[in-house]
Amino acid sequence: MYTQSLLQVLFVAVCLENTIALHPIVINTWPFVNATDAAWNALTVQRVKAVDAVVAGCSRCERQRCDGTVGYGGSPDEHGETTLDAMIMDGVTHDVGSVGGLRRVKDAIAVAKAVMQYTTHTLLVGDLATEFAQSMNFEISNLSTPQTAKRHERWVENNCQPNFRRNVRPDPTTSCGPYSPADRISYKFYGGNRRTSASRTNHDTIGMVVIDNDGDIAAGTSTNGLTWKVPGRVGDSPIAGAGSYADNEVGGAAATGDGDVMMRFLPSFLAVEEMRRGASPTEAARTAIGRITRHYPNFSGALIAVNKDGETGASCSRYRNFPYSVRNGTLGETKVIRVNCL
Ligand SMILES: *[C@@H]1O[C@H](CO)[C@@H](O)[C@H](O)[C@H]1NC(C)=O
Ligand SMILES: *[C@@H]1O[C@H](CO)[C@@H](O)[C@H](O)[C@H]1NC(C)=O
Ligand SMILES: *[C@@H]1O[C@H](CO)[C@@H](O)[C@H](O)[C@H]1NC(C)=O
Numbered sequence: 001m002y003t004q005s006l007l008q009v010l011f012v013a014v015c016l017e018n019t020i021a022l023h024p025i026v027i028n029t030w031p032f033v034n035a036t037d038a039a040w041n042a043l044t045v046q047r048v049k050a051v052d053a054v055v056a057g058c059s060r061c062e063r064q065r066c067d068g069t070v071g072y073g074g075s076p077d078e079h080g081e082t083t084l085d086a087m088i089m090d091g092v093t094h095d096v097g098s099v100g101g102l103r104r105v106k107d108a109i110a111v112a113k114a115v116m117q118y119t120t121h122t123l124l125v126g127d128l129a130t131e132f133a134q135s136m137n138f139e140i141s142n143l144s145t146p147q148t149a150k151r152h153e154r155w156v157e158n159n160c161q162p163n164f165r166r167n168v169r170p171d172p173t174t175s176c177g178p179y180s181p182a183d184r185i186s187y188k189f190y191g192g193n194r195r196t197s198a199s200r201t202n203h204d205t206i207g208m209v210v211i212d213n214d215g216d217i218a219a220g221t222s223t224n225g226l227t228w229k230v231p232g233r234v235g236d237s238p239i240a241g242a243g244s245y246a247d248n249e250v251g252g253a254a255a256t257g258d259g260d261v262m263m264r265f266l267p268s269f270l271a272v273e274e275m276r277r278g279a280s281p282t283e284a285a286r287t288a289i290g291r292i293t294r295h296y297p298n299f300s301g302a303l304i305a306v307n308k309d310g311e312t313g314a315s316c317s318r319y320r321n322f323p324y325s326v327r328n329g330t331l332g333e334t335k336v337i338r339v340n341c342l
């Protein structure tokens, strides 16, 4: 009798232990440990939901300008301006808010959350996204810094090299713009629609997936895009299924890398669908990256994934030992895990 109830107590204890250990969990691209910790603290101290934890984590990166590739004062475009792309997705409702080419507002992922919370739209862009942000009481400021102004000056002195133009006059490999189409006949034929070149500059993004205390999942991204991009360029980060994706029945995924290529393959959506079919997060990430490298062998990028059981995985192409950050109940602190690329 005594033994039996002791066993029962032990059994309950083991079950509780498991429930506690599976979630919450935070994963994000790169060793952006401060962002992981910010999301973790939001979950465990303030006990916020997954969406708000993702916003807390990515906002930390925006303010601390992780690697100079997230937030203000990084990745100036051809005009020397920094613009921001971000998205947030709620895996419970499939609600998404995002901003592309956001100007003069530092808090890109919080504005994306406002798009989700205060409108029935998904994506706002450019100056009009700024106007929306202002109406929602976000502060307007200058995203340039003396450093980006100086870098831009040197880039112009170096004949605007490198850049992302092709098939234009003057020769974009030796000259600055303004550029116009090199081939007038095909320009007329196609009515002016031309695709821009694939990227060749290294590019980082924070992508994050969170499972909260209730087991609910959210994903998000934030970036300042590619350095020397054509003004107006928006990458994969604010596109649902490309930059990130979350589905409460399955898990979530987020991507970083050459966004111009990645957004043609919806790798975050593909990874989640692979996990739905029973793949492990690592297998799912490999499938999503492999789909891209089959068409673009020189593509550089990475993807992280987590399933509902809290198992994580990642894959990459042309990064050296791609690192991602993980925090869960069994790890006393954020752990940086490195994976070999395909
Ligand atoms: C927490 O993360 C570590 C490192 O990825 C992993 O070994 C462990 O199994 C995870 N714990 C749970 C409960 O998922
Ligand atoms: C992490 O946050 C601490 C405290 O705010 C700060 O001192 C440190 O520079 C941050 N690390 C990075 C890499 O930004
Ligand atoms: C923004 O800051 C940069 C760098 O400090 C400066 O060159 C630029 O004139 C500023 N722009 C505005 C509109 O104040």
Ligand SMILES: *[C@@H]1O[C@H](CO)[C@@H](O)[C@H](O)[C@H]1NC(C)=O
Pocket: 296, 297, 298
């Ligand atoms: C890939 O890169 C190699 C070496 O930089 C180059 O020779 C090759 O043409 C590239 N392939 C494609 C498909 O761009």
